Amino acid sequence: xxxxxxxxxxxxxxxxxxxxxxxxxxxxxxxxxxxxxxxxxxxxxxxxxxxxxxxxxxxxxxxxxxxxxxxxxxxxxxxxxxxxxxxxxxxxxxxxxxxxxxxxxxxxxxxxxxxxxxxxxxxxxxxxxxxxxxxxxxxxxxxxxxxxxxxxxxxxxxxxxxxxxxxxxxxxxxxxxxxxxxxxxxxxxxxxxxxxxxxxxxxxxxxxxxx
Amino acid sequence: xxxxxxxxxxxxxxxxxxxxxxxxxxxxxxxxxxxxxxxxxxxxxxxxxxxxxxxxxxxxxxxxxxxxxxxxxxxxxxxxxxxxxxxxxxxxxxxxxxxxxxxxxxxxxxxxxxxxxxxxxxxxxxxxxxxxxxxxxxxxxxxxxxxxxxxxxxxxxxxxxxxxxxxxxxxxxxxxxxxxxxxxxxxxxxxxxxxxxxxxxxxxxxxxxxx
Amino acid sequence: xxxxxxxxxxxxxxxxxxxxxxxxxxxxxxxxxxxxxxxxxxxxxxxxxxxxxxxxxxxxxxxxxxxxxxxxxxxxxxxxxxxxxxxxxxxxxxxxxxxxxxxxxxxxxxxxxxxxxxxxxxxxxxxxxxxxxxxxxxxxxxxxxxxxxxxxxxxxxxxxxxxxxxxxxxxxxxxxxxxxxxxxxxxxxxxxxxxxxxxxxxxxxxxxxxx
Amino acid sequence: xxxxxxxxxxxxxxxxxxxxxxxxxxxxxxxxxxxxxxxxxxxxxxxxxxxxxxxxxxxxxxxxxxxxxxxxxxxxxxxxxxxxxxxxxxxxxxxxxxxxxxxxxxxxxxxxxxxxxxxxxxxxxxxxxxxxxxxxxxxxxxxxxxxxxxxxxxxxxxxxxxxxxxxxxxxxxxxxxxxxxxxxxxxxxxxxxxxxxxxxxxxxxxxxxxx
DNA sequence: CATGAATGAGCGTTCATTCAT
DNA sequence: AATGAATGAACGCTCATTCAT
Numbered sequence: 001x002x003x004x005x006x007x008x009x010x011x012x013x014x015x016x017x018x019x020x021x022x023x024x025x026x027x028x029x030x031x032x033x034x035x036x037x038x039x040x041x042x043x044x045x046x047x048x049x050x051x052x053x054x055x056x057x058x059x060x061x062x063x064x065x066x067x068x069x070x071x072x073x074x075x076x077x078x079x080x081x082x083x084x085x086x087x088x089x090x091x092x093x094x095x096x097x098x099x100x101x102x103x104x105x106x107x108x109x110x111x112x113x114x115x116x117x118x119x120x121x122x123x124x125x126x127x128x129x130x131x132x133x134x135x136x137x138x139x140x141x142x143x144x145x146x147x148x149x150x151x152x153x154x155x156x157x158x159x160x161x162x163x164x165x166x167x168x169x170x171x172x173x174x175x176x177x178x179x180x181x182x183x184x185x186x187x188x189x190x191x192x193x194x195x196x197x198x199x200x201x202x203x204x205x206x207x208x209x210x211x
Numbered sequence: 212x213x214x215x216x217x218x219x220x221x222x223x224x225x226x227x228x229x230x231x232x233x234x235x236x237x238x239x240x241x242x243x244x245x246x247x248x249x250x251x252x253x254x255x256x257x258x259x260x261x262x263x264x265x266x267x268x269x270x271x272x273x274x275x276x277x278x279x280x281x282x283x284x285x286x287x288x289x290x291x292x293x294x295x296x297x298x299x300x301x302x303x304x305x306x307x308x309x310x311x312x313x314x315x316x317x318x319x320x321x322x323x324x325x326x327x328x329x330x331x332x333x334x335x336x337x338x339x340x341x342x343x344x345x346x347x348x349x350x351x352x353x354x355x356x357x358x359x360x361x362x363x364x365x366x367x368x369x370x371x372x373x374x375x376x377x378x379x380x381x382x383x384x385x386x387x388x389x390x391x392x393x394x395x396x397x398x399x400x401x402x403x404x405x406x407x408x409x410x411x412x413x414x415x416x417x418x419x420x421x422x
Numbered sequence: 423x424x425x426x427x428x429x430x431x432x433x434x435x436x437x438x439x440x441x442x443x444x445x446x447x448x449x450x451x452x453x454x455x456x457x458x459x460x461x462x463x464x465x466x467x468x469x470x471x472x473x474x475x476x477x478x479x480x481x482x483x484x485x486x487x488x489x490x491x492x493x494x495x496x497x498x499x500x501x502x503x504x505x506x507x508x509x510x511x512x513x514x515x516x517x518x519x520x521x522x523x524x525x526x527x528x529x530x531x532x533x534x535x536x537x538x539x540x541x542x543x544x545x546x547x548x549x550x551x552x553x554x555x556x557x558x559x560x561x562x563x564x565x566x567x568x569x570x571x572x573x574x575x576x577x578x579x580x581x582x583x584x585x586x587x588x589x590x591x592x593x594x595x596x597x598x599x600x601x602x603x604x605x606x607x608x609x610x611x612x613x614x615x616x617x618x619x620x621x622x623x624x625x626x627x628x629x630x631x632x633x
Numbered sequence: 634x635x636x637x638x639x640x641x642x643x644x645x646x647x648x649x650x651x652x653x654x655x656x657x658x659x660x661x662x663x664x665x666x667x668x669x670x671x672x673x674x675x676x677x678x679x680x681x682x683x684x685x686x687x688x689x690x691x692x693x694x695x696x697x698x699x700x701x702x703x704x705x706x707x708x709x710x711x712x713x714x715x716x717x718x719x720x721x722x723x724x725x726x727x728x729x730x731x732x733x734x735x736x737x738x739x740x741x742x743x744x745x746x747x748x749x750x751x752x753x754x755x756x757x758x759x760x761x762x763x764x765x766x767x768x769x770x771x772x773x774x775x776x777x778x779x780x781x782x783x784x785x786x787x788x789x790x791x792x793x794x795x796x797x798x799x800x801x802x803x804x805x806x807x808x809x810x811x812x813x814x815x816x817x818x819x820x821x822x823x824x825x826x827x828x829x830x831x832x833x834x835x836x837x838x839x840x841x842x843x844x
Numbered sequence: 845c846a847t848g849a850a851t852g853a854g855c856g857t858t859c860a861t862t863c864a865t
Numbered sequence: 866a867a868t869g870a871a872t873g874a875a876c877g878c879t880c881a882t883t884c885a886t
Binding site: 040 | 332373384409412
Binding site: 457459544585592596626 | 667668669670672673747750751754755760791795796798799801802803805806807809813815830831833834835836837838
């Protein structure tokens, strides 16, 4: 029962070590990419940040480009899992839960998202592969949610595409300073309050409701 | 009385020529910066686009960095003038006029704004000098506008800062694909419709108003 | 009549200057390649030898590889022109003239040939493109010459291919130390004597002729 | 009396194992060196070919350079033994035996010779130490053989040095495609035929002998 | 004023070798 | 003894900038 499969254990321990190193490199790189941009960051910068020899990086990644791609893919996985969660949340009951979940997911690994946004802003390919394609299902889920509400007579008739984009925009606006790195991430409580504000505005607007 | 102006004329003609050239360089550079990013754009790229010798650029700008700064300053001036217009518009009557004006101003020289956003995203200095500082008066004007409406009993009580940011966010969302360069600029008519939509959502939300 | 086409003149002067520089770089590189081999020669080495900045090289050649190719092509042209000369020499009268011409052509730009041989020795592609293909017409001309002599009853029956190769080998042997760079190039007179020796052995061998 | 040998046996068995490994490494390296050249071959290439960890090589050789030297020395020993054989062959009776022996010796370990030639072509030191010095006795033996024949009235008067070099050249020409690796090694029979051809040409030339 | 040519600084990357296990 | 991991040194090459014309 004891000491079974020492080889296997060794194997996985090594693999874990490698994965840990890759993670450390990605984190360091993401921080630098977020701060200075991908091109302005040198492999020397990254190596120094992880406290490694420059050439050691190449034992874990094929090159600088691949580090970036790993970071972007990492975020893509996050978005993919996000979709799963949203779909599983069969009856979100209210917008608030949905928005809160979106915010939570986006605000984890903030720097990764900063990098993703920066790259998508100047690269057609990244925009397509890592943003448009990935977010499409999320947006569609959002749109169908809005359509449902409209059909149920809860929302007034509105183009669901524009509505979804504005909903997204409102909470992006709410978290932009965090994403940009000029404000610290909000606590769970603060985040929920933001979500409530966003949904409040989206639902009822600024105007006083009569009746 | 004779022969007095030729020198002056020559002078100003030269100056105009110089200014025209500087503009041409800035436009070319802005297009490339927007497309590939500042660092990925070489001075050779710029020179070829303006159809100049590479070293000729240095007769008009001290260096690549200065071209970027000229572009950013150019946009800053636009924002500054925007504030003047907003302040002059003593009673905008409705949000729509305000929002429409903002959109119009932002959508002129789209590429310049793409560059500005890209740089502000990865440079603390650019963010401070060309975005936060410049937009603060605009945001303040917006906030005081909202406060006024709230005080007048037209808006329900809400934190004007957050409201202003979300208002901004909503129309940024509306024009993001244009800014990003994946959709063409809207016509004046389309723009006004967008403005109406944005203000509609901000004012009344998605929910059906009762009473 | 005078001062006609200054632009054209300027053009060609610049072109000549460029061609001169390219030649200087090729010569320097060929010398180093011959001495240390292509891979052991750094672009810094070459630049220092031509007394240039390292990056200046790249104004004349796309890269290190292209310098090598230019050198190899240069030799290929020599071989091509050699063939023309041989074909034009309608009746060489004797082997000696043919062999002497071959020797002369091969011993010009000795270093270039050293480089060519070195590369062909370890690169299938270079061997094919720059040696086998180019020399084939020369060898064929040689073989048909031998066949003619055999048919005329002057040579005894022998496989002309092997004979041609051995003829080539004999004078390669004669000039190998020069090619290898351990002996200085022979004078025209010395060269002719070598040619006579080579043809002597090929024709009559070492044995004393009886009869 | 008992248990005395195990240690010794173990020792020699280990030594044999080490020697076997060294040989395997040398063979793998020689193959790669012959194919791509010494510098273009990485220690990783070699290690993979011998199916070893890269660092394990350093248990058998002090470094990449030392592997090359071992290969070159190996060939040098071959040449040394060649001289012994030639000297022992007190009366070779005919050239053919001599030439055949030379060919046989050179065509064993073809790749080793390819490496040797490649290195000698671009390294003064290798040329001196592993070629000129080693072959000098062989050439001298050849020259004295020729001198003997000349003195005996069998050969016509000729400078024996040039004659020896051309003799060498002729059979090098005969086996060059094999050495270069573009033709398979000849069978013993084919080899003898080549030797006969070579000696035939050297002895009697191409011309028809009269009388 | 315009420019072709030149260049230093620095980049991403490779590789023979060392070291800890 | 064997090896995966680490690394310094050096490579080929790019590019913003300068300079002579």
